[in-house]
Structures are given as C-alpha cells and as structure tokens.
Amino acid sequence: MKKELITLNINGDDIEIAVHPWRTLNEVLRDQLHLTGTKLGCGTGDCGACTVLLDDQSVSSCLTLAIEAEGHKITTIEGLAPEAATENDLENLTLDPIQESFIAKGAIQCGFCTPGMIMSGKFLLDHTPNPNEAEIRAGLSGNLCRCTGYNKIVDAIADAAEKISPTK
C-alpha cells in the first residue's frame, strides 16, 4: 500500500509528511520526526509512556494511527514548555509548572515514564484543576512507573495544581 501525504500539527508547527496508513503516531513521532521525548514502553497501550495530547484529549500514541491525528493539534512533551526546544539554558528556563513540580518533588528517577506521566498530569489538571488525591491517582492509573512507587509523582501533580489554580 502506498504512503499518504498528511499534515500533522505538532507543538504548533505544521509538518507535511508521507506515512503508511498503518503507521502509529508514536512511530511517526519517534522514527520519522525524531521527536523522541515521547517514549515507547509497551506498544499495547498498557504503560502510558507514549502519552500525548490530541487537542484536549490524552491518547496513547502507540495505539493512535498517524493518519487519524491529521487535523488535530498534537502536543508532545517537547511542546509543553516550548522554549525548551529553542532555549538551551535549562537551568534558568521556567518550564511548565507540572515539569517544575516533578523536578522539585523528586518525582523523576529513571525518567522513562516521565514524559507520559507529565502529559497525563497535564490532561488531568486541564480538566480537573483541583483534584483530590484519589482523583490524581485515578488520573495516573494508565501510566506505569517502576522506580518511584508513584507517591512523589502524586505529590508533584498536587503541587502543580496548587501553583496553577491556587485554592488558598
């Protein structure tokens, strides 16, 4: 079967690319565009490491066909703090509050689940600005982590929620 020429809007940029119709969004992001912040942990939609936003929905990029993503705004971890892509001074750059909270709260160990966790956290806080702990845990239940035991990730999401939408 022939490749199709599609235009994907990724982190605000329109990118024209030829893809096989069976190619997943994850394959196109990683293998064709080398946007490798989005990880592949299982390929079966179980681990959440490949989570990206499609408009305002979070999806597993390993289960989403690239051609389905045409016409939607795709946000990957690289697009969360857009300056990070062009500004090299990471130390002094202000990232998305969720990223800052992950760093400060010790929510990152090996870091492989981190991009997916942060994108799921972003989706959660976009829709539930002041989640309680149970809502945070439910919101992260599609993302597996083997290092942290999740507690510091939950703390980080709560911390970010308070920064974005203060309750006090």
Place this chain on the structure above:
Amino acid sequence: MSTDHNFSVVGKSLPRSDARIKAVGAAQYADDMFLPGMLHGKLLRSPVAHALIKSIDTSAAEALPGVKCVITGQDIPKIKYGNWRLVPESQDEYALAIDKVRFIGDEVAAVAAIDKDSAEEAIRLIKVEYEELPGAYSVEESLADKAPVIHDEYEQTTPNISLDRKIEYGDLDKVFAEADLVLDDVFTVHATSHAYMEPCSCLSEYDHDGRLTIWTSTQTPYFVQCLLASTMEMRENDIRVIKPFVGGGFGGKMEMRPWEFCSAFMARKLGRPVKFTLTREEELATGRRRHPMRIHSKVAFSKEGMLLGKEFNVHLDGGAYNSMGPTACFLCGNFGAMLYNYPNYRYYGAHVYTNKPPAGAMRGFGAPQALFVAETQMNVAAEKLGLDPVDIRLMNAMESGDEIPGVATISSCGFKESLIKVAEMTNWREKRKNLKPGQGLGLGCYSFISGGVFNWFNTRYNFTRAEVRAFEDGTVHLMTMASDIGQGCDTVLRQILAEELGLKVSDIRLTAADTAVTPQADLGTWGSRVTLMAGNAVRKAAQEIKEELFKMVSLKFDLNVIHDLRCGDGKIYPANRPDRAVSFGDAVKMAQRANRGEPIIGYGSYTPRNKGLVTPAFSFGAQVAECEVDKETGAVEVKFMTTAHDCGTPINPMSVEGQLEGSVHMGLGYALSEQFIMKEGKTLTTTFLDYKIPCAEDMPPGVSVHIDTYEADGPFGAKEAGEGLVSPTAPAIADAVYAATGYRCMDLPLTPQKVLASMKKV
C-alpha cells in the same frame, strides 16, 4: 543524619542533576539515538523449549529487498560467555544458539535491514528445522530420574544442577534433638519481572579506525566491554561501551546480551550502525526474571524464644542458563542466616537448569526469597511460643560487632532501633489486640548488602575508580564508570565530591560510564554497591586534590605545619582563621603554576579488602503492613505501610525516600499481584495487562523513618538504601493476612484464589 557531622551538601534533598533534561523529554535513551546509515536489527527466537537445530535456511530472508545481513550460530565465533568468569565452566551461553535451543525465546538468528518492517519480515522468512526433545519445566522435573539433560555439552555431578554451595557451622543435629520448638516447612516462591519501563536497546557503530562503539541500556558497561571483546575476538581497548540514559534496570541489565553481540557483530561486518530494540512482549516472554525457589527450612528455638539453629535447603529454578544464578545461590545462603544470630547453620543451595527463560539478578538478589521464609518462620515461632513477634526478634537481633562465622562482621547496625520504632509508630501491641474481623497487622524485616566483595567477574582492576580534575575557574570534572540507571548516583556522587571539596554541586561537571574516557574500571550498578564503593573512590580522589591545594595555601599564608586546613564555600582556609581564605580556583591556579603547568588531577580507587566474604556494610530495617481482607473475594488491601530503615547517612534524603517507595511498590507486586503464568515453558503473561505491576491507585499510603547510624566504611557514613526494602513487604503482608484470616501463606504470590481456598477449608 548523624548529629556529630555538620555537612553542607551531603544530607540535602537536592533535585536530581538530570531531572530537568528528563522533564523536558530531551534525555536520550539508546532507542532515541539515530546514526546516518543506521540499520535495524531483529532477533529470531526459538518457538520450542528444548530441541536440536537440524537446519536453518536463511536464503529467503537474505533475498528480501532491504535486508543487509542475516546471521546464525554458524556465523559467529564459538565462544561461550557469562558473568562468572572466575568459574569458566559456568559460562554456558552462546549469543546465538549452536545446535540446540533450551528455552522458548532462545536466540537463533539475527537480521539487519534498512527498516524495522523489512527486518521483521525477514525474520519470518527464516526456516528452522527443529528436532524437539522432552523438556523439564520445574526443579522437580529437572531432577527426576531420566530427566532430559539440558546442558549435555559439559559434565555435571548431578545432571541439571549447574553448581551448588554449602555453608556449615555449629552442630545442628544436636540442636534439632534438644530444641523445644522445631519448625520444618517447605516454601515456594515465584518468578517476577524487573519490568523496567525502558525495553532493552543498543546501537553499535564500527569506525574506520577499527573501534567498535556501542551505546547500550546497561547497568554494567565494563562487563559488556569485556564479554564483547572475548566473544567478538577483539581487544578490550578496541571496544567502547557508552551508557546513555537508562530507563531502569533492577538487575535485569547487568550482563552482555545477545542483541548487544548481534548489533556489534553485524556493525563490524557491514560497516554500518545497527540498532536493536526489544519489544515489551520479548521482554516479558523471554527476559530475565527473579529466581523461583523451593526452600526447605528447618529452624530450632528454645522455649524462651532463642534461635538455636537453622537448616536451609534451597533449589533455585534457574531456567536454561546460569546467568547470575551462581550469585543468587551464593547470596541466598548468606541471607538465610542474616538479621538474627544463628549459632548453628547449614545451607545447601543448588542451581537447577530448566527449559524456561533464565532467571538472573533482580533487586534483592536472593534476599526476598530467603527472608520471606525466615521472617514467616519468625512469625510462626512467636505465635507457637506465645511471644510477641517484635520481642522474639529483639531477643535474637544482630547488633554492631556480631560475627557471622567465616562470612562477615556486622559494622553499623540500627536493626533493634528499627524494630522498636515501627512498633511504636504503629502502636503495634495495642493495635494487634484490637483487630476487627478481616483486619490484620504483620511484621517483616530485612538486611541487605552495600556491594559485593566476592570477585566472580574476576576483574583485574580495582572494583571502582574515580578521577577528579580541578580547574582555575573553581570547577572540577569528575570521571567515573559508575552507572546511573535511574537510582541517582550521578547526583549522589556529585554531592559527595562537593562536600569533600567545599564546592557547590553546580561546580561539578560529570562524565560517567564511557569505557573509553572514564577510569578503568567499575563493576557497575548492582548489589547496592555504588554509593559506598564509588563514593569512597570519589572521596579519595578529592582528598588527593585537597592535599595538593593545601600545600599551596599553607605556603601562601606561611602556616605552621600543625594548622588544620578546610574546604568550604568554594574556599580553602585555616580552620582557626576562616578570614584568611583562598578561593578554590585561585588555589588551583597557584598549584598548577608551581607545578609548571601540570594539571591538578586526583585519583581514587576502592576495592573491599579484609571485609569478609560478602560485603563491607549491611543495612537493616523493619516494616509493618496493615491489611484488610475481603472475605467474599479474597482480595487483600494494604491499608498502610510503616517502615524504619537504617542506611547510614542518607546522602540525598529525597532520593532515598524515592528508592524506598519504589521498593515498597516492587515488594507489593511480589507479594500480591505479579506472576508469570507458564505452560510447558511458555510464558503466557506477555503484556502489562496480564503481568500486573501495581499502578498509582494500588499503592498504599505509608510512612518511613530513618534510623540514625554512621557507617565507618561508607562515604560520610553512607551505606545501602532502597534495595533491601524489597524483602520485608511480602512477609509483612502475609503475616497480616494470617492475622486477618488464619491463612498462613507459604507459597507466593498471595493471590485472592489462595485466600479463598483456605477459607473454605477452615
């Protein structure tokens, strides 16, 4: 932190030095790398558990457009490898099977092609003719009369037992004859997966100068370098192993693996880079796992509750190859006699081949199995003798200075304090008396090593080495082969160096885990060795720098030789005259000038010597699980976990907490939800839907407290943290389930089916 020590960087919960790059998605793991002209590799694995290879026809695969290389066992040097280089006959693996396959998933052939689709299609076009042999899928089947011999290419005293280990001290027969209480139980414990989030991946490149460079997801770059050299018939110095960011290991990435060999071999053959990345299905269906074991434990007590002795017989179900089984067999015998003083002890451990994916090293490394048994029997004994489980442990607990005959002397030890602390925090004695039906409270304890002493890899280098270069701008460059795989040693080693030199963490540049530029050698990340061993080497290297700089400062201020000099706040100053200070950078400038341009470089090595057979330092801790059991479904819910742990000085408390919480996660999965369902050697649980690691909603709330000790053999008093704690969770939960239901689990995992089955019997 010990109050005697006034640290400025050590003991601070600094964010990880690599947290920002990971948070923005810019950290490159092996599969994130692409090189010009790169090819994609794929392995063909055996679909049968035990068979002779009669023929392999690769012609159709080779003819497929886009395929650049197909290799089988016939194309590679017939050189076996394995981590136990000290015992060459234990090295029982070929990168690709030659003549025979021994488990479902055994690597048979490899392909390199211009894209992943072509590589996958080529794999399907390879025709292998197998002559199937009967298989043995358990210790019992492997040791039965007329069992198939899995490795008939070398002689074993008992067929299918690749090696065994004995420990004996005291007079056990007398003890069993005279003891007031003897418990005699058989336990079985199961296999679990490391389930690191990053599937294994590697990328090899062979350059015009004849050097092979491999970026690989490994915990042990030095092992990969040495074993690639021997199997590829190259010189070690012609192989450069670089560890990029690694997405977890937990023991599962500490050997040379077939895909590393195949990528290197084909890159050399083709002159083009070759990348291999495993799928999650390959990882779960064929990957290394924790050793299942059958453990027969007979333990004797006096009526007062004193431990008199133990006989510990362990059969490790090793799968098709030795892998790290010899070490698990060795350590299991040591952990069987840890935590308490066993005046009489006899251990027999046997590593048994079966036609299953090989078991290997995994977090805890023999301890979770041995301590599930030991801690369960302590709880049983307490009940039979009418003692509180805390009291019977306090009576027998190891203390600083205790000796394990012929094995080790306990240095720092906060075990009793840990026990007392968890009892106090949980209101243990009161709460146990007032449990409602279905509620339970249980106790488990642990001890673990801070790196190993036994040189099974047979390295001819020091166990670890650090190089520190100092610069006039007040910065230093630390070079070490210590490998951060997510546990945080890049941060911790910076903290240790900053503390010693009185600098800020941001003044330290780090180059780690690149065999071409970092000092030979470091044995890698396993056995909780890095903080203590690499930390000690870093400190020694820093002390060499300090000595150089102190000479200059002493000269500048014309100091009396008795003056004590200090490093702090980026300066060097006399202890009693902090006003007379020279900045660190100026001191470097002076020293370098005085040395007529020679750079200021410090070296430090560490090898444990005269530290017994096992480790320089043991950690300790205790844990209480509070559980509720649903009597309708048999489901166990852990309501709260309370932990007290002794890791010496926590170099980075936030990192230590994170490691402890990760341990609870893995211990919880081990106890309740994670298992490989197998059928005649075939692993059926090959996705994360079937292989159930706990998710965020499954984690119980909990609290952990640090017991203050100072380990004299560790850098700034530090020792093991976050590996040992994987052990107590299963026995603590099992004990709580016993309190709640009367079901005493001696067969992990503790599934709802087992709970329900036991309740129907009652």
